[in-house]
Amino acid sequence: MIVEILSTGDELLTGQVVDTNSTWLMDRLWDLGVMVRRKTLVADDRADLVAAIRETAARAELVVMSGGMGPTEDDLTAECVAAVLGVPLELHESSLRVIEERFRKFGRTMTPNNRKQAMFPRGAEVIPNRFGTAPGFAVKVARGEVVCLPGVPLEFKGLADEWVLPRLAARLGDVPAARVLKLFGVPESHADDAMRPVMDDPANAGVRWGYRAHWPEVHVKWTVPGPDAAARADRIRDAVRAIFGEAVWGEAKEELPELVVARLAARGERVALAESCTGGLLAELVTRVPGASNVIDLGVVAYANAMKERLLGVPAGVLAVEGAVSEPVARALAEGARRVGGAAWGVGITGIAGPTGGTPEKPVGTVHVALASAAGTVHVERQYRGDRERIRRQAAYEALNLLRLALR
């Protein structure tokens, strides 16, 4: 099945806006076992758009278009599709009524231009849009179908999820089963080596494999075709879980901060944070989760030694003898956060994020993370590579991972 994507919009060709719709749709299509054959991006220009529609429609069985569906003069999609088909634009009465109703509801004044959003090529199937003003539409062409969706990401994704993808799945018949396992602490190259036995297993012939670096995580993904796809995909999941063990922390749409917050909430426990090199990144990741206030009362960004000492009770002697970036200080930070915050769990992070501040003994990237609880304090030391942002992010995820493991 040949699928192409065609996006239109001057703002996409001047680097002002990234065409996230395409990447999102490619990912969804890949889950259906379809690799997009070609993706084209053209300006809001009649001649260019007509040429691009004609070319893509001649090659592909399904063309998904994004953009050019607004009310302004630059919005040319319906007009150009009609030109390619050699049919006129016609007013779609019920769409017009929906648009009018929408304007009334939001108390806005409808301009004559908005009427344009209810004009479609004769014979088009209109795709109602409950996410915004402009409906989408689909037309038959020589080899298949051209589906035109609004470019606003919320609307594009909404209509693709509700209309395009289910119909495509039905048209494809056997949809492959897609699975994702999310790993932490396994570099992508190691993951690939470790996966070899499963990938080379003759029982898994025809399976498509992929790695996605969701840094600092690695996601392993596979799609299985055929009639018993789901069962085969699940057997592979068991095999992959057996290979990576505890390094697998989640599946599908799970996110590590959400998982940690949910586990704490389920236990009715709280965590308090003491961050040095991560500078509030861990607190930000945790509190970004809605409902985080049920599991966190306190985070301290103790950037200076005096603050580690005064607010969290890290002994001055330990700071002087061991240095701020050391196991004892990480432990004292975790225990101090737990005590001051009155929480079941305390996290301490100290390290050298760079670009300066490294020494031969403690180079940039040296990080100590500790987790304190009633059962005692655990600690890991890491040596990360990369720039300041990568080191900080990896350190914050290391702490989330320690919590995840402790909260099993």
Place this chain on the structure above:
Amino acid sequence: MIVEILSTGDELLTGQVVDTNSTWLMDRLWDLGVMVRRKTLVADDRADLVAAIRETAARAELVVMSGGMGPTEDDLTAECVAAVLGVPLELHESSLRVIEERFRKFGRTMTPNNRKQAMFPRGAEVIPNRFGTAPGFAVKVARGEVVCLPGVPLEFKGLADEWVLPRLAARLGDVPAARVLKLFGVPESHADDAMRPVMDDPANAGVRWGYRAHWPEVHVKWTVPGPDAAARADRIRDAVRAIFGEAVWGEAKEELPELVVARLAARGERVALAESCTGGLLAELVTRVPGASNVIDLGVVAYANAMKERLLGVPAGVLAVEGAVSEPVARALAEGARRVGGAAWGVGITGIAGPTGGTPEKPVGTVHVALASAAGTVHVERQYRGDRERIRRQAAYEALNLLRLALR
């Protein structure tokens, strides 16, 4: 001048990797006054790639290709360009020696495949690559030139900056002058209205205008063509600054957190932060800047009222009477942070980031930000729209903006 971009790579068509090279290059080309005419993305497939090269080269005066330059079987760019030209691939001896030297230097073993990276279509101009292994190359075609660059972003951008863009600028002759002003606190629609007199000024005919929503900032951008472009562009800058006054915080590549850190460092002063609804985001933004340790010792994420009271001295009575989301609490947080951190400046942020927790009197999006100093405490109340992430980000930037204004 018709410029097209052609990218190749299966990983780009399955949604695994976003083609950031194209967006970056489009932005750079726009600064030269060139809007890319079409962008095409094809798989690592001989027939598709040959067809796409042939089509783009027939339309464009310059085609910039990205990807397919690696050592593996899937890397087909040189082979397909040669096929389109009807010429053989030839070994480029000096490139081979550079590649061999590179492998020696990094102590890696060179495989026969890497030899492939020194093979180019006969007659191609080789573009040395000091950022990685694979050189780029350029060939003449009917209407102009096809330039092929490696897809690794660091290498693509490096070679585009060193080779493609300067040559294009020379070829274009008069390069327009591009300017950016960065605003905070002005919605994009207001910016557009306020800019009307400048945009409609006959003296500014031929100028191209653009807005970039770098949320929560708005960037106003213009490119001026013609022989006295720079002087005209600077005159517009003065006019735009006069319109927006204090709302203009920076130009070009400046970033607000960097600016605030630099101004604090220049004065030898420090800031201490007390965050509630932003949950560490402000601390994270400040400490992300290298050298932030010179200007920040302490951030407290006081998510619970007890922590606001215990660590920052916010009076229990004020919390009880006014509620945690109130002007007096924001002021007490700022003053408490300043006192506890022993800093010249103290920031306090409290608000309702949602999705729950709003009331009719204090709906989701209500935020109070205060800035304390020896001169007293200033305060702003805001009512933001949007989801949790947008509210938090806007609140953190509001605090940075208060600091920026106070540090003039």
